[in-house]
Structures are given as C-alpha cells and as structure tokens.
Amino acid sequence: MLQNKWYLICPSAELTNKILSQKILGEDIILFRTKSGKAAALEDRCCHRNVKLSLGYLKEETITCGYHGWEYDSDGACIKIPSQLPGTKIPPKALIKKYPVKEFNKWVWVFMGDEENAAKTDPPNIPEMNEWDFTYKTHVFEADLESAAESLIDPYHIKFTHRDSIKQLLGQIEEFPAEFRINILDDGIEGKYYRANTAALTEKAYFGSEPQLEVYYRFYYPNISRLESRFKERTLLILEHFMQVDENRIAMMQITLWKNIFNFFPPFGRWFMARKSNKIVNEDIALLRSQKGILDKTKDNLHEVSVKGDEISLAFRKYWRTKMREGGNES
Numbered sequence: 001m002l003q004n005k006w007y008l009i010c011p012s013a014e015l016t017n018k019i020l021s022q023k024i025l026g027e028d029i030i031l032f033r034t035k036s037g038k039a040a041a042l043e044d045r046c047c048h049r050n051v052k053l054s055l056g057y058l059k060e061e062t063i064t065c066g067y068h069g070w071e072y073d074s075d076g077a078c079i080k081i082p083s084q085l086p087g088t089k090i091p092p093k094a095l096i097k098k099y100p101v102k103e104f105n106k107w108v109w110v111f112m113g114d115e116e117n118a119a120k121t122d123p124p125n126i127p128e129m130n131e132w133d134f135t136y137k138t139h140v141f142e143a144d145l146e147s148a149a150e151s152l153i154d155p156y157h158i159k160f161t162h163r164d165s166i167k168q169l170l171g172q173i174e175e176f177p178a179e180f181r182i183n184i185l186d187d188g189i190e191g192k193y194y195r196a197n198t199a200a201l202t203e204k205a206y207f208g209s210e211p212q213l214e215v216y217y218r219f220y221y222p223n224i225s226r227l228e229s230r231f232k233e234r235t236l237l238i239l240e241h242f243m244q245v246d247e248n249r250i251a252m253m254q255i256t257l258w259k260n261i262f263n264f265f266p267p268f269g270r271w272f273m274a275r276k277s278n279k280i281v282n283e284d285i286a287l288l289r290s291q292k293g294i295l296d297k298t299k300d301n302l303h304e305v306s307v308k309g310d311e312i313s314l315a316f317r318k319y320w321r322t323k324m325r326e327g328g329n330e331s
C-alpha cells in the first residue's frame with residue numbers, strides 16, 4: 001500500500017463540523033472541521049478502551065468519545081477526562097494519531113504518513129479543480145489498483161466499454177493510426193492524440209464539427225488519472241483518484257469537470273453530468289471487478305497479450321512499476 005502520499009478526500013466546502021469517516025490503506029480515520037475553521041484528521045479510535053471515535057460527537061474545537069466522554073483536540077491530544085477530579089493531570093500517553101491535512105485548490109487532502117514526510121511533498125497541482133464547475137462521486141469496489149489507474153487513459157476502451165453512455169461524443173480513433181505522443185515526466189506520464197469527430201449531429205451542433213478532436217491524457221503519480229476532451233470552445237475533463245481501501249478494495253473518486261458547457265443553467269449541468277458520470281463509472285467498475293477476479297486466480301500464470309494500440313497502457317505500467325520498484329513508499 002502506498003504510504004507517505006497525499007490522498008484526496010472531498011471539496012473543502014464539504015468538510016464541516018460533522019464527522020466524516022474514511023478507510024484508507026486499511027486505516028480508519030475521521031475528518032472534521034473545527035468551529036474555528038481548522039481541518040483535522042485523526043485515527044478513528046479512542047485510546048481509553050479502543051472504541052470508534054466516530055461514534056462520539058463534535059463540540060466546537062474538540063471531539064468527545066461516545067463511551068466515557070474523553071475529549072480530544074484537533075491534534076489528537078486528550079484534553080479532558082470526565083472521570084478525573086478537577087486539577088488531576090491527564091496521562092501524557094492519552095494521545096491518538098493525527099494525520100497531516102492540506103487544503104489545496106479548494107479540496108481537502110490527507111497525508112497517510114507523518115508530518116516530516118508530508119512537508120516534503122505536495123498533492124498534484126490541478127488548478128481546474130478549483131476553477132471549473134464539477135460533480136464527483138466515490139465508488140468502493142474490489143479491483144486491482146494498477147489496472148484501475150490505467151483504465152481512464154486507455155484510449156480504445158471508450159467506444160466499447162462506454163458504448164451506451166458516451167456513445168460517439170468523444171469520437172473514434174480506430175479509423176486512422178493514432179500517434180500518442182507519450183511524454184514521460186518525473187511525476188507521471190502525459191500526451192495527446194486525436195480522435196475523428198463522429199459525434200451525433202445534435203452533439204456537433206453544440207460541441208462543434210471540426211474533423212478531429214484533441215484528447216489530452218495525464219497520469220499524476222501516485223493516484224490521479226486525467227482525460228481531457230478538447231472541443232473547439234468547450235472542454236470536458238475527467239479525473240479519477242484512486243486509493244487502496246484495504247487489501248482487496250479500492251476507492252475510485254471520479255470528478256467530472258467542464259468548461260463552457262451548460263453555461264445557460266449550471267444546476268442542470270451538474271445534475272446531468274452526475275447522472276452521466278455515474279453510468280460511465282459503473283461501466284468501468286463492472287469490467288475492473290471481473291478483471292480482479294481473474295487476476296487473483298491466475299496470478300503468475302497470467303496470459304495477457306498486448307498490441308501497438310496499448311502503447312499508453314504499457315508506458316503507464318512501465319512508469320508505475322519502476323516507481324514501485326524504487327520503493328513506492330518513499331515520498
């Protein structure tokens with residue numbers, strides 16, 4: 001599991017004075033915002049009798065355990081034990097683990113590691129996350145992390161996996177030899193290619209009828225894939241953030257962002273995109289789940305064939321595996 005990395009939680013506006021529970025890399029954590037505005041992430045455990053703190057409640061700056069009322073501040077230090085007489089010292093070991101939190105581009109990120117390593121790295125900078133209209137949803141399911149990360153930027157799957165949702169809107173690449181222009185970067189891979197514009201007439205009327213559509217793809221190590229379809233004046237951007245929940249399950253957050261689409265009525269845009277994205281992501285999930293079942297069974301006897309059209313996936317895997325070998329757990 002990829003320790004010492006930043007993981008995406010939710011838009012900043014959604015972290016409020018309410019307990020949010022998450023399982024990341026097998027660890028149960030709680031997140032909340034104090035009344036004074038500080039974002040906090042703590043382990044979901046009270047060190048008195050080891051019950052879940054998420055069963056307790058928040059006060060302005062603290063969280064109270066629901067069992068005997070021990071109260072912790074946003075750094076995880078116990079500051080009040082109701083059964084102790086006033087003036088009695090709180091045991092110094094009454095302290096739970098806290099995780100570094102960062103608010104970046106108006107999203108909340110949590111660092112699965114310690115403060116010292118967190119200071120050395122930043123989450124990927126994707127300014128569109130704070131500038132464009134968007135919708136997002138997190139899906140938890142059994143899948144192989146590497147394969148999930150690969151799937152969004154896999155150019156040939158769109159026409160087949162998403163035959164009932166995206167249909168022809170993003171165009172086709174089967175008709176001419178695609179040039180993927182793969183660039184290997186320090187923090188991932190990127191490139192662009194073109195798809196023949198095969199959108200339906202009504203879609204062309206809105207999105208434009210240029211013969212070719214530009215597609216930009218990017219993988220931000222360690223956990224975000226990006227696919228951007230550039231129409232003449234409108235852009236559709238899909239980000240997928242993925243993380244290991246436990247040994248078998250991953251959480252995939254799909255964020256769909258857009259520019260100059262549905263400007264006439266943004267709430268309609270968000271409703272429409274949320275429905276569409278959900279359908280699209282469920283189409284991917286069905287395949288990724290089935291793949292995990294087969295990968296688990298075949299393990300080392302994997303019979304897998306690749307062709308030239310898999311260039312992006314192969315470049316991604318090479319990059320990913322090199323990073324893993326170099327020690328994925330270093331920041």
Ligand code: FES
Pocket residue numbers: 046047048049050051065066067068069070
């Ligand atoms: S178990 Fe939390 S206060 Fe006792």
Ligand SMILES: [Fe+2]
Pocket residue numbers: 151152157158161162280284
């Ligand atoms: Fe897909």
